[in-house]
Amino acid sequence: MPLLGLLALALHHALADTCSSVEETTTIEVSRPLQLSYIAEQQEYWSTSCAALTPTCIIFPKSAAEVAVVVRILNENSENFAVKSGGHNPNNYFASVEGGPLISTQKLDQAMLNQETGIVRVGPGNRLDGLAAKLQGTGWTFVGGRIGNTGVGGLVLGGGLSYMSAQYGWSASSVVEYELVLPNATVISVTATDHPDLFKALKGGGNNFGIVTTYVVQAYRQGKVWGGNLFFARTPKTDAKLLKAVRDFTEYNTDDKAAVIVTAERTNVNLVDSWILFLFYDGATPPPGTFDNFTSVGPLLNDCRTRTYADLMAFSNWVIVPLSVVTIGTETIPLPSANHQDVMTAIHAHWRNVSSTVLAVPGVVASIAFQPFPKRIAEAAREKSPDLIDCDADAHRMILEINYSFVLPSDYERMANTMQATYGGIREKVLAWQRDGTLPDVYLPLFMNYGFFREDYFARLRPESRALARQVAASVDPDGLFRSRTGGWKP
Structure with missing residues (x-):
């Protein structure tokens, strides 16, 4: 391709919005206004003020690899965006966006249980009632919140208060590993030994460090x-x-x-x-x-x-x-x-x-x-x-x-x-x-x-907790993708 053609193509990708780029260069599902899946997803908010915000499109990735592709495209432009799990947070722009892409985790709804150990790989697209139904009959339970409609993603990133917290701590306390798409579109595993500061920051630090695509959690025995x-x-x-x-x-x-x-x-x-x-x-x-x-x-x-x-x-x-x-x-x-x-x-x-x-x-x-x-x-x-x-x-x-x-x-x-x-x-x-x-x-x-x-x-x-969150955010997100282009509290 001639040099001018390459320059034109590069300019197109630099100027193209995220929604168009995902549609043109990937097979990831994208839904536009007036499409049924767009309308249905927009109705899944706790507050109508969030539903009234109109994203340019809604993107439905099905894997960490697809999330990484979307994040890489976001890095090529300056659009605001939001990531949504259950839409329970009623603050405008925390899991909703006006005029930018909304990344829905709806398709990331895996719940894979190891029946012997009680380790569950949980996707952020699960809601608590749906996850409880998936675990029903296994003898294991997940330390979740108290309202079934709540999404797993936001609950766990915020800590998560449970009926079972006096036994097991916050919902986040039982997470043993995070599959995380970093702001630079790299997919990593975060544990207490691999990236320990990031592991701690993800427990109560909100959406400042990337997009969690799988929570690996310890479940606990439970009957009636x-x-x-x-x-x-x-x-x-x-x-x-x-x-x-x-x-x-x-x-x-x-x-x-x-x-x-x-x-x-x-x-x-x-x-x-x-x-x-x-x-x-x-x-x-x-x-x-x-x-x-x-x-x-x-x-x-x-x-x-x-x-x-x-x-x-x-x-x-x-x-x-x-x-x-x-x-x-x-x-x-x-x-x-x-x-x-x-x-x-x-x-x-x-x-x-x-x-x-x-x-x-x-x-x-x-x-x-x-x-x-x-x-x-x-x-x-x-x-x-x-x-x-x-x-x-x-x-x-x-x-x-x-x-x-x-x-x-x-x-x-x-x-x-x-x-x-x-x-x-x-x-x-x-x-x-x-x-x-x-x-x-x-x-x-x-x-x-x-x-x-x-x-x-x-x-x-505590000042040291805030300092840790700020240091980790600066380390994993030096360009401020999550600091300046999506809502939520910032350290």
């Missing part, structure tokens, strides 16, 4: 489980009893197989004002008394029963609020002592006060979930593997998950400010309580999987 929900009408007496019960459970529970989530929820003009509890026991029946402090409060409905873990994961999807914009934020607090139950009361009252200001917003659902973070979770995580979260067992803690969902995109800025006022006000109270000795002055990392985009996840890690 027990779990479900309790529903309560909200009254001041119920508030006091349930807030005390979840505080006491966090401190006094000694059975690592037991877990709870205690959620207050309200909707438009208080049409619904309730408490919803999620109870779990990793066994067919909890020992007598395990959850008495909750069941004795008098639920209107109790659907807890013995079932398979796959059934529990599938059942959990009732919590999804369809056709809504969703925002999620978080705070971590030290567990107050039994003498300072007023801390729990004040946090709940703050949430009620702030959420009261938006109860006229169309379709609003506001909730705050009190999630125990006992010392045992930190101990179990450290026993398994180092991670960026690096939480100590110096104190019991509690993770708060704050949700606001609503219908109209035009309400987004107002609701984002409401979210910030909610978690920001809690943070101010906690700092004041720490200054006056009401609460202990302990390390309080944010939980990435619940983080709102305005929160600074990496600033709340």
